Amino acid sequence: MTTIEELTSPSLVSVSLGATDRRAAIEELARLLEIDGRVSDVPAYVEAVWAREQETGGTGMESGIAIPHAKSPAVVRPSVAFGRSEGGVDFGAEDGSSADLIFLIAAPEGADDLHVRVLSRLARRLIHEEFRTALREAGSPEAVYDVIRREVQL
Amino acid sequence: MRFVAVTSCPTGIAHSEMAAEALEVAAREKGHEIHVEVQGAAGAPPLDPGLIADADAVIFAVDASVRDRDRFAGLPSVEVRTREAIDRAGEVVGRAAAAAAGTPRTAAAATAVAAPPEAAARQGETVRRWLMTGVSYMLPFVIGGGILIALAFVIGGAVPVTKVSLITDSGKFQFWGDVNVSFRVWLGAVFLLVGKTAFGMLVPILAGFIAYAMADRPGIAPGVVGGLLAVAVGAGFLGGLIAGLLAGWLVNQMKKVPLRGTLKRMMPILIYPIVGTLAVGLIMLLVVGRPVASANAHLTSWLNGLSGTNEVLLGLLLGAMMAFDMGGPVNKVAYFFGIAALDAGNFQIMAAVMAAGMTPPLGLALATVLRPRLYNQEEREAGEAAWIMGASFITEGAIPFAAADPLRVIPSLMVGSAATAALSFVFNATLRAPHGGIWVIGLIGHWPLYILAIAVGTVITAISVNSLKSLRRAEQPAAAGVTVGA
Numbered sequence: 001m002t003t004i005e006e007l008t009s010p011s012l013v014s015v016s017l018g019a020t021d022r023r024a025a026i027e028e029l030a031r032l033l034e035i036d037g038r039v040s041d042v043p044a045y046v047e048a049v050w051a052r053e054q055e056t057g058g059t060g061m062e063s064g065i066a067i068p069h070a071k072s073p074a075v076v077r078p079s080v081a082f083g084r085s086e087g088g089v090d091f092g093a094e095d096g097s098s099a100d101l102i103f104l105i106a107a108p109e110g111a112d113d114l115h116v117r118v119l120s121r122l123a124r125r126l127i128h129e130e131f132r133t134a135l136r137e138a139g140s141p142e143a144v145y146d147v148i149r150r151e152v153q154l
Numbered sequence: 155m156r157f158v159a160v161t162s163c164p165t166g167i168a169h170s171e172m173a174a175e176a177l178e179v180a181a182r183e184k185g186h187e188i189h190v191e192v193q194g195a196a197g198a199p200p201l202d203p204g205l206i207a208d209a210d211a212v213i214f215a216v217d218a219s220v221r222d223r224d225r226f227a228g229l230p231s232v233e234v235r236t237r238e239a240i241d242r243a244g245e246v247v248g249r250a251a252a253a254a255a256g257t258p259r260t261a262a263a264a265t266a267v268a269a270p271p272e273a274a275a276r277q278g279e280t281v282r283r284w285l286m287t288g289v290s291y292m293l294p295f296v297i298g299g300g301i302l303i304a305l306a307f308v309i310g311g312a313v314p315v316t317k318v319s320l321i322t323d324s325g326k327f328q329f330w331g332d333v334n335v336s337f338r339v340w341l342g343a344v345f346l347l348v349g350k351t352a353f354g355m356l357v358p359i360l361a362g363f364i365a366y367a368m369a370d371r372p373g374i375a376p377g378v379v380g381g382l383l384a385v386a387v388g389a390g391f392l393g394g395l396i397a398g399l400l401a402g403w404l405v406n407q408m409k410k411v412p413l414r415g416t417l418k419r420m421m422p423i424l425i426y427p428i429v430g431t432l433a434v435g436l437i438m439l440l441v442v443g444r445p446v447a448s449a450n451a452h453l454t455s456w457l458n459g460l461s462g463t464n465e466v467l468l469g470l471l472l473g474a475m476m477a478f479d480m481g482g483p484v485n486k487v488a489y490f491f492g493i494a495a496l497d498a499g500n501f502q503i504m505a506a507v508m509a510a511g512m513t514p515p516l517g518l519a520l521a522t523v524l525r526p527r528l529y530n531q532e533e534r535e536a537g538e539a540a541w542i543m544g545a546s547f548i549t550e551g552a553i554p555f556a557a558a559d560p561l562r563v564i565p566s567l568m569v570g571s572a573a574t575a576a577l578s579f580v581f582n583a584t585l586r587a588p589h590g591g592i593w594v595i596g597l598i599g600h601w602p603l604y605i606l607a608i609a610v611g612t613v614i615t616a617i618s619v620n621s622l623k624s625l626r627r628a629e630q631p632a633a634a635g636v637t638v639g640a
Contacts, residue, residue, distance in 0.1 A: 052165070056217060059168070062241040067168040094241055107167060116167060120194065123168040124175035127240070 002115040004122070004152045008080040011036060013141035017083040017102070022058070025089045026050065026068050029081040029104040039106055041074035048072040049104070058092015060099045065126050066091035069105035078115035079106045080122065082144060084135070101126075101135050118152060125151045155186045157250055158206050158229075159213035160220050162193035163236050170194040173215040173239035180243035186251070188213075193221050201225070203370040204406075207280050211254035213246060215239035225370075228286035228530075230254045281399075282559070287367035288398055289558045290532055292360040296554055297539045299352030302345050304546035304591075310342020312546075312590025313597075318343035353550060357381045357391050360557055361398035368402025369409070372422055376401035376430035380438050387443035388450065390482020391553050395560070396442060401434045446483050453487040465502075465579040472503070473510035473575030473611075477567035480514060480549045480556060493588050501584035505598065508547050509578045509608050510571035512591055515544030515551030516608065517570045517615025518563070525620045533558070544612075547591035559623070566618035574611025581607055 012032050019025040023046075030046050033039040048070035053059060060066040068091070081104040088098030103126075105119060125131045131151050138144040159177050163169040174190040181188035189209075191201045193216075203225070206212070212226045214233040230253040232246060239246050306315050318335055320328050320343050330340040358381035365377025380397025387393065405426055413421065453475075460468055475488035492507030522529045522537030529537065536554045543551030556563045584599035598604050 055164075056169075056237075061172075061237065067172075069165060069168055071165055071167075094237060103168075105167060107165070116194075119167050120171040120192070123171040127172055127175040127179055127243075 002078065002118055004118050004149050007078055007115060007118055008082065008145065008148065009036070010141040010145040012038075012079065012081040013144045014081075014083045015138070015141055015144060017085040017089070019085070020087060020089060022053065022068075022089055022091055023050065025083065025085065025102060026053075026104060029068075029083050029102065030106075032081045033079050033104070033106055036079070038077045038079040039074055040076050045070065045072045045074040045106060048074070053092070056092075058090075060091025060093035060097075061126075062093050062095050062097055063126075063129075063132060064088070064097065064100045065132065066093075066099035066102045067105060067123065067126075068102065069107065071107040071109055073109045075106040075108040078108060078119070080104070080119070080148075081106075082135075082148065084144070101132060121152050122148070155210040155251055155254055156205075156208055157181055157186055157188040157211055157213055157247070157254075158201050158209040158226070159188060159190040159215060160193060160201075160226075161190060161215045161236060161239065162220060163217040165194075167194065169217060169236040169240065170215075173236040173243075176240045176243035177213060177215060177247065180247045183244070184247055184251075186247065188247075193218075203368065207283050207367060211250040213239070213250045215246070224291075225367075227290045228283055228367075284364050284367040284399070284402065285395070285560075286558050288360045288362075288364035288395075289554045291363035291366075292356055292557070293532060293536055293554050295352045295356045295359055296543075296550060297536065299349045299356065300543040300546075300548045300551050301539060302349030302352065303548055304542050304593075306342040306345035306349060307546055307590055307593040308342075309345060310336075310339040312593040313587050314339045315342035315346050316589070320344065320347050354385070356550065356553065357385050357394035357397075360391060360553075361394040361401065364395065364398025365401035365405065368399070369405035372409075372426035372430065373402045373405045375427050376405060376434040379431045380434040383435055383438040384442070387439065387446055388483050388486065389438075389442055389446045390479045390485065391557060392479045392482050392560075393438070393442055393446070395557060397434060397438055400437060401430065404433050405430050450483050450487055453484065454491065457487065457491050466576045468503075469506050469576035469579040470572040472507055473572035474568040476507060476510035476549065476575070477514050477552075477571035478564060480553050480567075485511075485549065496586070496588060501586055501599065502579060502582065504588065505583040505585035505604065506575040506578040508585055508589070508591070509583070509604065509611070510575040511549040512544050512547050512608055513570045513574045513611035513615055514549055514556075514567040515540035516612040517544075517567065518552050518555045518619065519544060520612055520616035521619045524616055525624070528620060528623045545592040547589055555619075562622040563619055566615055566622060569618050570611040570613075570615025572611075573614050574607050577607035577610055578604060583607065 017025055017028055019028045026049050027046055030042050034042045039045045049068045052070050053068055059068050083102045085100045088100045091099040134147045135144060138147050161170040161173040170192045174192045177190055178188055189201055189205045206225055209229060211230040214220055214231060215236050217236050232250045232253050234246050318333055318339060330337050333340060358378045361381025362374045362378035365373030377398045380401045381394045384393030384397045408426060408430060472488045475484045478484040489507055492504040495503035519537045519540035522534050526534055540551040552567060581600055581603035583604035586597040587594040595601055
């Protein structure tokens with residue numbers, strides 16, 4: 001069983017994303033995953049995420065959450081990067097609102113789906129207002145990481 | 155209310171889970187019960203068939219296709235994309251509640267918000283849903299078979315096509331030229347054979363999928379076999395209903411047996427098919443088969459005793475019998491009584507019998523036109539085909555309606571058919587063919603009045619069935635103080 005600690009870490013969290021458009025935001029977060037050696041081929045992975053964004057019209061929700069994600073052979077280990085954006089980034093939410101809480105999910109191709117339980121737990125918690133508020137209020141990458149870890153383990 | 159939901163998205167990681175959570179939260183906030191099946195990467199277990207059977211509506215929040223969607227046949231449904239469920243879960247749940255309330259089949263569900271409905275009413279709704287599932291799988295067989303048989307009559311003539319035997323006793327198919335009839339008659343006979351084959355599956359499919367609705371996949375085999383045996387012992391579609399309910403119940407009982415290890419693994423592969431099928435088969439043969447056979451004999455001798463007495467009374471009786479089980483044992487007794495009279499040179503009885511067999515589909519077809527809101531989409535479409543089947547004396551066209559709601563539909567059909575058959579006697583109508591409906595009009599004596607008799611019964615049937623159905627709808631919202639709308 002994969003734990004949330006294996007999926008993410010403070011080094012995969014950015015509390016002030018520089019990017020202002022969707023593509024750049026995905027690339028910025030993907031580079032965090034590269035540093036940790038979690039994604040072997042960032043351009044290929046970004047392409048996969050981008051294709052999924054196009055296909056679905058965007059993964060942004062009206063609550064300000066976006067979950068760009070893809071399964072790709074370029075992914076070495078299942079991972080989650082998180083970025084918070086001051087001004088918000090357009091992720092194609094139905095009502096046009098931009099996303100300020102962006103979770104980039106990287107899943108490896110293949111049958112090993114042990115991480116899926118954790119990811120699905122994380123996705124489910126995002127529905128809850130308290131979790132989103134806590135993510136917005138956390139002051140540092142470490143604080144964000146603690147919020148995520150606490151929520152997913154509830 | 156009680157909802158079931160399916161969420162799915164292509165990667166099956168994020169959106170399906172979020173939609174599931176959002177729906178659960180929103181439904182709970184509104185005081186509903188909901189069970190969600192996430193068809194995602196986590197491989198959540200499928201919904202318990204019991205939960206589906208008990209549900210008032212189903213919500214599909216999907217960006218990808220739904221696995222085994224058939225399980226939800228007959229349930230009011232709302233379908234949205236996952237993001238809609240995530241962003242506006244409350245609204246989606248509200249739409250599902252409205253769908254449940256606005257669908258005639260689940261009028262009872264509307265009361266669930268205000269007050270928990272009586273256990274009996276809930277039970278009735280559950281049984282209805284099982285029956286609806288069976289009907290919905292049966293429908294293509296009824297329509298396909300019925301229309302093909304009607305076409306056979308049109309192409310080759312109602313009487314000639316039935317005289318051709320296309321498959322010899324040794325199992326050889328007869329091409330045109332092998333049999334001494336015109337091409338049109340041969341072609342009509344081909345249509346008839348195909349149509350009748352489809353009809354042969356009607357009761358087994360009905361029974362099989364009633365059991366499926368109750369007990370999921372393991373129900374199908376015992377149900378289908380039970381249905382085939384219902385046909386074999388002459389128990390007709392009512393026998394099929396019994397077989398289906400019995401099979402579903404038995405398999406569900408077997409599922410409760412606590413087993414471990416190898417035995418548990420063997421249940422679906424060996425035990426359900428063998429024990430379930432055998433048990434259903436034995437009951438159909440020993441418990442259902444015998445009484446049906448002896449009831450047949452009694453009814454026949456009773457009818458024979460009645461003939462020659464009061465014609466109107468005989469008409470009422472024959473008419474009601476024709477409509478009671480549409481191709482089942484009681485119908486057959488009346489029909490063969492007509493055939494025997496025909497052979498003996500009494501053409502009035504045959505005329506009355508055929509007219510009474512035409513009004514059930516015709517009356518239901520009219521009913522769906524008069525009050526379409528009392529029927530779901532499937533039934534309205536079945537209603538269109540029922541015009542043709544009724545006109546062709548294919549009484550089976552009424553079975554989908556009768557099987558879905560027997561207690562309201564069958565009495566209505568009986569009243570209309572009884573009136574028609576009695577009128578046919580009063581009008582002195584005669585018929586010199588054993589079948590064919592409108593296609594043998596040349597063989598009908600006093601045909602204008604005969605058609606009038608059929609029209610009267612059709613109208614009576616339509617009005618009765620719509621009254622009974624709207625009576626039921628009116629009761630439910632009144633009890634909870636909710637207006638569902640007529």
